[in-house]
Amino acid sequence: MRAPKSFRLHIGLFGRRNVGKSSILNALTSQEVSIVSDVAGTTTDPVEKPMELLPLGPVLFIDTAGIDDVGALGEKRIQKTWAALDRTDLGIIVSNSQDWGEFEEKLLNEFKDRAIPTIIVLNKSDIYESKSCLLNSFSSDKVPFVETTATNGKGILELRQTILKNAPEDFINRPSIVSDLVGPGEAAMLVVPIDKEAPKGRLILPQVQSIRDLLDGDSFCMVVKERELREALSRFNKPPKLVVTDSQAFLKVAADTPPEILLTSFSILFARHQGDLPEMVKGAMAIDQLKTGDKVLIAEACSHHPIGEDIGTVKIPRWLSQYVGGKLNIEFTRGHDFPPNIADYKLIIHCGACMWNRREMLSRIMKSRQANVPLTNYGLTIAYSLGIFERALQPFPAALEVYKNLNEKS
Ligand code: SF4
Missing domain, CATH: 3.40.50.11410 (Rossmann fold)
Structure with a gap:
């Protein structure tokens, strides 16, 4: 089974139409993920491609529509492209040394304002000669750049290495969801109501992720429905460090959990973890x-x-x-x-x-x-x-x- 999206480093490719964003993505992933066409503006909704980028781990590439699109439909595409910035952990601006200008500077400033690590790709380097003044300005701004020719693979390996080097620290050392609150060798009790709103035959993602996080932290856990909580707690010789409940069962679980045991909900764990x-x-x-x-x-x-x-x-x-x-x-x-x-x-x-x-x-x-x-x-x-x-x-x-x-x- 694939890693959930939330665990993937989101790498967004941005730039004008027809600069070769989709070709760069295809060269990075070695697959025909995006529709590559000579006609400017082929990409409409951002195309998402999950993959393993070793040794970093699971990533999600987001290939966006051109930031310079035109017309009513183009306006919608541009909105979707800007919205993709909201979920971008690492931004790649694709351009070339000839056309770098206002659009690219606007993107670069937006990334800076949002403190999103950014890599500049000057594509089509077989056609457009490098401009030293441009490269010097990237260097003095400490923005990493790579010159590529996506069609023959030139610079793609260097781009992969630059991505690995610039992955944000909080992706490499992800904070835990719950295990830091429990500790190695200690127990957590997870309360999971199985009502008609619960999906058939499985647990929901926050519950599954919490269990995995506890195992990663060398803690152990017991999973019960709210009706069995009191009985389950009575069987512990040493009480669990923490009870985590689905928020909908908060009142009953609070009543059945002795006050000396810490209590919270999955949703509050995720307020900390995700927000x-x-x-x-x-x-x-x-x-x-x-x-x-x-x-x-x-x-x-x-x-x-x-x-x-x-x-x-x-x-x-x-x-x-x-x-x-x-x-x-x-x-x-x-x-x-x-x-x-x-x-x-x-x-x-x-x-x-x-x-x-x-x-x-x-x-x-x-x-x-x-x-x-x-x-x-x-x-x-x-x-x-x-x-x-x-x-x-x-x-x-x-x-x-x-x-x-x-x-x-x-
Ligand atoms: S918290 Fe619930 S609604 Fe929100 S993303 Fe997770 S499963 Fe979906």
């Missing part, structure tokens, strides 16, 4: 400011259709309305689509984004910060509206401190 937990704690506390009729955005990374009493479309809106004491104006968004103007929302509530790389979640946090709109996630929202926020934050001292300080001031 920015202290920032999202502040976001959850904005629930107190909500009033009847306020606009709230619920954003889910998956684009699947909701089933039954879905958490995002049914349960959270219901709990929030009960907390606020009136109906809220709730809107929903799924997948990579995110409204361009978010300033009207009083709060954004996000899922754990376990399917994404961390960069995409951080991009959303950055946008919400710029628009001055608080952002939180499902687990934090549920814990807050059920009155068990402090307990759910106990495993995370820095986030708990943020909560206590803000609480004191309010």
